[in-house]
Amino acid sequence: MAHFIDKHKTDKGNLGINEVKKRSIGGSTMLVIAAIACCGILILLVLGGGIGFFSFSAFQHSQTSGVQAAGNQSAYGIANATVGELAPNIPITLTNGTNITLGDLRGKPVVLWLVTTWCSSCQEGEHILTSGGYYSAIRSKGANIVIIELYNDLGQPGPSIQSFAYQYGSGTQNPGLLYGISNLNATYSYDPKGYLEIYYIINSNGTIAASGSPLSTNLDSIVQSV
Amino acid sequence: MDIMPFLEYESNAIRMILKDIRYVLLLVFLSIVFTALYLVLLPSLPNGTVSLTFVRFITPIQIAFSIIFSVLLGLIITLNISIRGIRNSSKSKNAATEASAGAVLSTFVNLLCCTPIVPSIIALFGASTPFLFAYSVPVDAFFENNYIYFYFISAILFVVSIHYISKSACCRTMKRDENHDE
Numbered sequence: 194m195a196h197f198i199d200k201h202k203t204d205k206g207n208l209g210i211n212e213v214k215k216r217s218i219g220g221s222t223m224l225v226i227a228a229i230a231c232c233g234i235l236i237l238l239v240l241g242g243g244i245g246f247f248s249f250s251a252f253q254h255s256q257t258s259g260v261q262a263a264g265n266q267s268a269y270g271i272a273n274a275t276v277g278e279l280a281p282n283i284p285i286t287l288t289n290g291t292n293i294t295l296g297d298l299r300g301k302p303v304v305l306w307l308v309t310t311w312c313s314s315c316q317e318g319e320h321i322l323t324s325g326g327y328y329s330a331i332r333s334k335g336a337n338i339v340i341i342e343l344y345n346d347l348g349q350p351g352p353s354i355q356s357f358a359y360q361y362g363s364g365t366q367n368p369g370l371l372y373g374i375s376n377l378n379a380t381y382s383y384d385p386k387g388y389l390e391i392y393y394i395i396n397s398n399g400t401i402a403a404s405g406s407p408l409s410t411n412l413d414s415i416v417q418s419v
Numbered sequence: 420m421d422i423m424p425f426l427e428y429e430s431n432a433i434r435m436i437l438k439d440i441r442y443v444l445l446l447v448f449l450s451i452v453f454t455a456l457y458l459v460l461l462p463s464l465p466n467g468t469v470s471l472t473f474v475r476f477i478t479p480i481q482i483a484f485s486i487i488f489s490v491l492l493g494l495i496i497t498l499n500i501s502i503r504g505i506r507n508s509s510k511s512k513n514a515a516t517e518a519s520a521g522a523v524l525s526t527f528v529n530l531l532c533c534t535p536i537v538p539s540i541i542a543l544f545g546a547s548t549p550f551l552f553a554y555s556v557p558v559d560a561f562f563e564n565n566y567i568y569f570y571f572i573s574a575i576l577f578v579v580s581i582h583y584i585s586k587s588a589c590c591r592t593m594k595r596d597e598n599h600d601e
C-alpha cells in the first residue's frame with residue numbers, strides 16, 4: 194500500500210503541464226454535470242408546475258361552467274368528430290350569405306377542411322388544393338369541398354375566409370367548392386386538439402372516413418380516400 | 420467583448436482560408452449544398468414535412484436567410500477543417516455548441532408554427548380543449564409572425580461560432596509561431 198502511495202505521489206510529481214490540465218478537466222466536467230443536473234431539476238419543476246397549473250385551471254373551469262367533459266363529448270357537451278362515426282351537424286354561413294348545415298350536403302362525399310386564414314401551411318394548402326389539379330380530382334369523384342374558417346380565426350388577426358379564397362386560391366365561384374364560417378361549437382367539435390388546420394373526409398352517408406392535419410401533405414391520400 | 424479583436428480574428432481566419440484554393444472550393448461547394456437544403460427546408464417545415472412541392476412558397480426573407488445561413492455554416496465547417504488539431508480546445512467546443520444551436524433554431528422555429536407540435540406538447544399536460552385554444556394558438560401565432568427574429572438569432576449564433584473558431588485558430592497560430600521562435 195505504502196509502495197502504491199509513493200508511486201502515485203511520484204507519478205503526480207512528474208506530471209507534465211498537459212497532464213495536469215487534463216486532470217483538472219475532471220473538476221470542470223463535474224461542474225458541467227452539476228449544472229446539467231440543476232437544469233434537469235429546474236425543468237422538472239417547471240413541468241410539474243405546468244401540469245399542476247393546467248390541471249387546476251381545467252378543474253376550476255369544469256366547476257364554474259358546470260359542464261363535465263366525458264367520453265365522446267367535448268368540453269361544451271357537443272359530440273366530438275370521430276372517425277367511423279356520424280359527422281356532427283354544424284351550421285355553415287357561406288360567403289354568399291346562404292345558411293346551410295353540414296347535413297344538407299349528405300348524399301355526396303364531403304372533404305371538410307377547417308382552417309385559420311393566417312397560418313402559412315393553410316395558405317399553402319389552399320394554393321395547392323385549387324391549383325395543383327387536386328380540386329378537379331376530388332370533384333371528378335363527385336365530392337364537395339367545404340372550407341370553414343375556425344371560429345374567429347382562433348382569436349388571431351387574419352384575412353376573412355373570402356379574402357383567403359381569392360388571395361391564396363381561385364376564388365369562391367368554383368362549383369362544389371364552398372367557403373364559409375361556423376360557430377364556436379363547430380370549432381370545439383371538429384378541432385378539439387387546437388390544431389391550426391384539420392380536415393375530415395365524410396362519406397355520402399355522413400360518417401367520417403378519415404381525418405388529419407395538415408391538408409397540403411395529405412392531398413394524394415385524400416383524393417384516393419374520397 | 421472588444422469589437423476590434425472580434426473583427427480582427429474573423430478577418431484573419433477568413434483570409435487564411437481564402438489563401439488556399441482547396442478551402443475556397445470547399446467553402447463554395449458547402450455554401451451551394453446548404454443553400455439548396457435551406458431553400459427546401461425553410462418553406463417546407465411549417466407543413467411538417469420536407470418536400471420540393473413547397474419551394475414555390477418560399478418568401479424573399481427565407482431566400483435571403485437561406486443564403487446567409489449556408490455561407491456561415493459553410494465557413495464554420497471550412498474553418499474547422501482548415502484548423503486541425505484544435506477540436507479538443509474549449510473554444511472549439513463553444514463554437515460547436517453555438518453552431519449546433521444556430522442550425523437547430525433556424526430550422527426548428529418553422530416547425531413550431533402550424534404543425535401540431537405545440538398543441539400536442541400542451542395536451543401532454545392534460546389541458547382540455549378550451550385551454551388548448553387559449554395557450555397553444557398564441558404560441559403558434561407568435562412563431563408564425565416572429566420567425567424572422569429567430570432567424571436573426573440563428574445567424575448571430577453562427578457568427579459567434581465563427582468568432583470562437585477564429586480566436587482559437589489565432590491563438591494556435593501564435594503559439595506555433597512562439598515555438599518556432601524558441
